[in-house]
Amino acid sequence: xxxxxxxxxxxRWLALGFRFYLGGVFVYASVxxxxxxxxxxxxxxxxxxxxxxxxxxxxxxxxxLELICxxxxxxxxRVRTVSAILAALLAVFCLAVAVNLLRETPIDCxxxxxxxxxxxxxxxxxxxxxxxxxxxxFFFDSPLALERRYQxxxxxxET
Amino acid sequence: xxxxxxxxxxxxxxxxxxxxxLSGILQPRKIMETFLLTAMGPLGAMRGVAVxxxxxxxxxxxxxxxxxxxxxEALEQRLPDICDAYFPYRDLDADxxxxxxxxxxxxxxxVDSLLPRGMDILLCFNVDEDHCGLLAxxxxxxxxxxSPDAGRDSALEADASTLLHSLVHLLIGALRGALAVNxxxxxxxxxxRKNDRLTESLxxxxxxxxxxxxxxxxxxxxxxxxxxxxxxxxxxxxLDSFLLTMxxxxxxSCGLVLLLDRAERHVDLAVRGAPDTGLSGxxxxxxxxYKAFTASRVHSVEPLTVEPINAPALALAGSxxxxxxxxxxxxxxDNEVQGVLALGATLSGEALEAEDVQMxxxxxxxxxxxxxxxxxxxxxxxxxNGLQRRNEELTRTVNELTEARQTIALxxxxxxxxRSFLHAEALRSKRFSWLDCGVIxxxxxLLGFLFNLASPGGVPLVPEHLRRSPxxxxxxxxxxxxxxxxGALMVDARPQAFFDQRHVRGAANLTPALFDMVYLMRFAQxxxxxxxxxxxxxxxRRWDEDVxxxxxxxxxxxxxxxxxxxxxxxxxxxxxxx
Numbered sequence: 001x002x003x004x005x006x007x008x009x010x011x012r013w014l015a016l017g018f019r020f021y022l023g024g025v026f027v028y029a030s031v032x033x034x035x036x037x038x039x040x041x042x043x044x045x046x047x048x049x050x051x052x053x054x055x056x057x058x059x060x061x062x063x064x065l066e067l068i069c070x071x072x073x074x075x076x077x078r079v080r081t082v083s084a085i086l087a088a089l090l091a092v093f094c095l096a097v098a099v100n101l102l103r104e105t106p107i108d109c110x111x112x113x114x115x116x117x118x119x120x121x122x123x124x125x126x127x128x129x130x131x132x133x134x135x136x137x138f139f140f141d142s143p144l145a146l147e148r149r150y151q152x153x154x155x156x157x158e159t
Numbered sequence: 160x161x162x163x164x165x166x167x168x169x170x171x172x173x174x175x176x177x178x179x180x181l182s183g184i185l186q187p188r189k190i191m192e193t194f195l196l197t198a199m200g201p202l203g204a205m206r207g208v209a210v211x212x213x214x215x216x217x218x219x220x221x222x223x224x225x226x227x228x229x230x231x232e233a234l235e236q237r238l239p240d241i242c243d244a245y246f247p248y249r250d251l252d253a254d255x256x257x258x259x260x261x262x263x264x265x266x267x268x269x270v271d272s273l274l275p276r277g278m279d280i281l282l283c284f285n286v287d288e289d290h291c292g293l294l295a296x297x298x299x300x301x302x303x304x305x306s307p308d309a310g311r312d313s314a315l316e317a318d319a320s321t322l323l324h325s326l327v328h329l330l331i332g333a334l335r336g337a338l339a340v341n342x343x344x345x346x347x348x349x350x351x352r353k354n355d356r357l358t359e360s361l362x363x364x365x366x367x368x369x370x371x372x373x374x375x376x377x378x379x380x381x382x383x384x385x386x387x388x389x390x391x392x393x394x395x396x397x398l399d400s401f402l403l404t405m406x407x408x409x410x411x412s413c414g415l416v417l418l419l420d421r422a423e424r425h426v427d428l429a430v431r432g433a434p435d436t437g438l439s440g441x442x443x444x445x446x447x448x449y450k451a452f453t454a455s456r457v458h459s460v461e462p463l464t465v466e467p468i469n470a471p472a473l474a475l476a477g478s479x480x481x482x483x484x485x486x487x488x489x490x491x492x493d494n495e496v497q498g499v500l501a502l503g504a505t506l507s508g509e510a511l512e513a514e515d516v517q518m519x520x521x522x523x524x525x526x527x528x529x530x531x532x533x534x535x536x537x538x539x540x541x542x543x544n545g546l547q548r549r550n551e552e553l554t555r556t557v558n559e560l561t562e563a564r565q566t567i568a569l570x571x572x573x574x575x576x577x578r579s580f581l582h583a584e585a586l587r588s589k590r591f592s593w594l595d596c597g598v599i600x601x602x603x604x605l606l607g608f609l610f611n612l613a614s615p616g617g618v619p620l621v622p623e624h625l626r627r628s629p630x631x632x633x634x635x636x637x638x639x640x641x642x643x644x645x646g647a648l649m650v651d652a653r654p655q656a657f658f659d660q661r662h663v664r665g666a667a668n669l670t671p672a673l674f675d676m677v678y679l680m681r682f683a684q685x686x687x688x689x690x691x692x693x694x695x696x697x698x699x700r701r702w703d704e705d706v707x708x709x710x711x712x713x714x715x716x717x718x719x720x721x722x723x724x725x726x727x728x729x730x731x732x733x734x735x736x737x
Contacts, residue, residue, distance in 0.1 A: 038612060038618045042672070045699035046654065051623075055699045057604075058616045060611045063601035072599075078588055083596040106656040137593075150488040153581075 015142035018133040019073050022086060025130070026070030029112050032062035043110030047096050048103075065089070073137070076145025080138055087134035094127045170322045173201040174561075177326055181333035185340045187211050188220055190333045195224040198326045202319060203506070204296035208274060211292050211334065212238065214246035219290075223275075229720055230275055241273050245283055246291045260284045260327050262320075273575075282327055284333045294327060370514070377518055381406035388529040392508045394418060395534055398429035401526050405502065406431055408522075413482045413503035418530065421446045422495040431483035432503065432704060447478040448489075451499040453491035463531075464491040467516050467524045475501065486511045488523045492531055624704035630693075630711070632718040635727040641719070648682075651725075652702035653693035663725065664734040665695070671705040678713065687715050694721035694728065 007020060033040040040060035044050055050058055066089070072082045093111075100107060109119045177197045191209040199207045205225050207732075212219025223231040245263070263281040274281075279297035286292050384404040389396045402416045413432025416545045419441075420426075426444040428435070437443050454474035455466040469472050471487030482503040491497040500523050505511065511519070587595065611617040614674040632639065641647035642665075649666035651658045658668040667678050691710055695702040702722045710718045721728065729735055 032612065034607075036616070038616060039612070041618055042654070042700075045697070046656075048697040048699055052622050052699050052700050052701065056277050056620050056622065059618065060607035060620075061600075061604045063608075064607040064610070065600065068599055068603055068606075076593050078599075079591070080589065082599070084591050085596060085599060104660075106660045107654075108656075141589070145588075147585070 001084075011140040012142050015051055015137050015140035016144060018137045019076065019079065019083075019142055022083075022130060022133050023070040023074035026066040027074070028070075028109035030063040030070065032113055033059070034067065037087065038065070040110070043108070046105070046110070048105065049098055049099065062089075068156045072134040076142070077147050079142065079145060081136050081149075083137040089100060090131040090134055091128055092126055094131060097127055141144055146153065160600075166318050168468075169201070170318060170325070172199075173322060174325050174329065176425070177329050181329060184333065185337050187334055187341070188222065188338045191220070191222045191328070192224075193471070194326070194330045194333070195222060196321075199224060199296065202280075202323060202326075203300035204280070205300060206275060206277065206296070208278065208295040209292070210238070210241060210245075210294075211286065211290060212242050212246065213289050214242050214291050215289065217242045234275070237273055241293065244273055245281075245293050247576075260324055260331075280323065282323065284327055284331055286331055287338060292331070292334065296323075308530065363555055366417070373515075374518070377408040377515075378602075379447075380404050382524060384408075384522070385525065391529070392533055392536055393428070394427045394533050394537075395528055397529050398427055401529075402429045402431050402500075403520060405519070409486075409502065409511060409519065410506045410707070411485070411502045411504070413507055415480065415501045416480075416498065416526075417444055417447065417500075418496065419444050420496050420500040421445070432440050436479045436481045437476060438479050443479050447475070447480070448497050448499055450475055450478045451487060451489040451707055452491075452497065455486075457489065457491075458489045460494050460497065461523070462491070462493045463527050464489075465527065466490070467520055467521050471501065475499075486516055486519055488516075488520055489521050490527055492527060492534070496534070522683055525668055622701065624701045624708070627704070627708055630707035630720045632702060632722045633692060634722050635731045635733065638719065638721050638728070639731070639733050641690045647690035647692050647717075647719075648685065650691055650693040652693055652705060652706040654702075657695070658721060661725070661729075661735055661737070663728055664736045666694075669693075669706055669711065671702055674709050675704065678709075682710075682713075685715075688717065689715075690717040690719060690720045691715055692721050694724040696724050697737070 037056075037059050040063065041056050044059055044062075045052075045055050058068075061159045065144070069086050069089075072078055073086065097109070100119065100122060102123060105119075107119055108117065109123050169264075177194065180193050180197050181190055184193055188211075191211060195207040195209050207224045208226070209222045212217060219237055219238055219242065221231075221235045221241070223234055226234065261283045263283060272379055274295050277298040277300065280295065280297035282294040284292045284294070332458075381404070384401060387404070391400060398416050399417060402414050405411065405416075406414050411432075411597055415428070415430045415433065415438070417429075417438060418427040424441050426441055428439045428444065430438075435579075438447060451468055451474075452460070454468045454471070456469075457464055457466050466489050468487040473485040475484050475487055480501055482501075484501045485501040485504045488500045489497070490500065500519070502511070502519070596615055605705045608620075638647065638649070642649060649663045650660045651666045651668045651669060653662075653668075654670055655668055657665075662668070667677075667681055669682070691707075693703040693707050693710070696704070703724065707718045707720050725735070
């Protein structure tokens, strides 16, 4: 019994917490980037990974992708797909951070603000933590999902 | 010889006198009386009996002369026996001629007791086909009383026999004539009687003919009525037509027919030849019908009852009839629907005969049939209309149900689609979907680009340096030479963090973001002819090109971009710091 409780706590309810946390982080991060697209483009350029032609386009699309995915994750819609996208983004971010840490590029993270603190290995650890959270959310079904409402409605219709 | 002549003359004289006596007489009885009176004398008979009979009927008359009254009366009583005894031959001898005279001897008869004694001469003769006669005479005066058995043959001499035969012939002739005359007279009487009967029959037949003519007229009217009523569908119209026909058929000046429906409190009234005196009202009509019911002596109201009312004028008096009623009939369709037919006086003033009343009764029976039919038709029509209405409602309902069923089928299909969609969505929500990935990515790209278009601080999709002509470049070696020979200024266009990490010795940090401010501070005094060698680019940005463009815009004459940037400078081993 207690085993089941722990399994639920570590599975479903932890996934719910990760959902809210990750969704909030990405929504919060996207707000600044959407409002200051030029500065975010400079941040992307400072990573020296994206070709010049794709920097501005990425600076325009990536904040909205974060906003949509964060909102959907909080709402509990298409959780698995969204968590997969976020996991992929975080993986890319980790890679970019790791590469630039190895290059010893003197840049900020640029995750939330233009004038962020300097990127360190902790930044990579943080991103890896978020990546783990996204993977957890991917594999564990969580309660309080908006789509569950559809499913319960569907069951009511069928009965 | 002379005696013989004398006898013949006497005989002829007797015959003549007898013929004269008999000639004017027409009654057979009188003839026979006269004959006996005339013939007995010449023949010398003391008694005589004459019988005229109809053997077939054993009837006739017996006349006697010279017999005591008691014997004569007894003789008359024996007529049937005499007929049986002396006229049997009529049944046996078919060849017996009518004029044949048979002389019967007394010893030939077995019934001497029928005739008085002493009747020696018996003659049977036939008068005509129906009548026979018998003549008995005796005893003769010339006969010897002392010797009665001396000879019967001599009892009548030849002359006397001839005379007797002749006399009998005369008698036969006279009787025939009389009988013929009597027959003719009887025929005449019968004819007259028959004529009277015929006259009576003729009068009767004429009366019957008139009655028949009236019946024919009534029946023709009835036939026409039937034809008219057959086309009528409403009770009021039937009553009007019926009353008109009744008045015409029975030659009545005025009449009324009333039909009362107690269940619906409805009155149908037809009046002709008289004003309506309020009988169309239910109360007055009900009172009239009740009075007619009581007067008709009907004990119970059976369906299709028709009963004439005796003495209708008296029975229906005071019931509101607008005329003197000559004939009235109470009728009832059933317990609820009853009525009265009242006819006034005939045009001729005569009362209707019993047969006419019966005819009226029969006509009312016919009327009931048509009224019943009309009421049934009305009921059927109402039912039919109701059925038609229900049928239309049913059709409408069926149509609505069909439409509803189609709608339901449509909704079921839609629901099924929604359900399948929801199922698919539910399944999709639980698993990773590349489609969702694509949708989210496309949505993000579209939103981003649209927001950038609307935003005043938007960024260009294509870097600006790609839209300009590239600045003039210089190799690291040449740059070094220019730095040393002409005092060219090295400009680091990278962000400050990069600059701080490593830069060409003596280079100034002039980033595009802070260009205006830094330019004013450090490059405002630099002569426009001084070579400016700019470096700082990576895979993502060409800061050197951007700064070069800005410096050219400030009208610096020699703006050069270091080829391959800082790495080329470092690779040459030229001095950098820190």
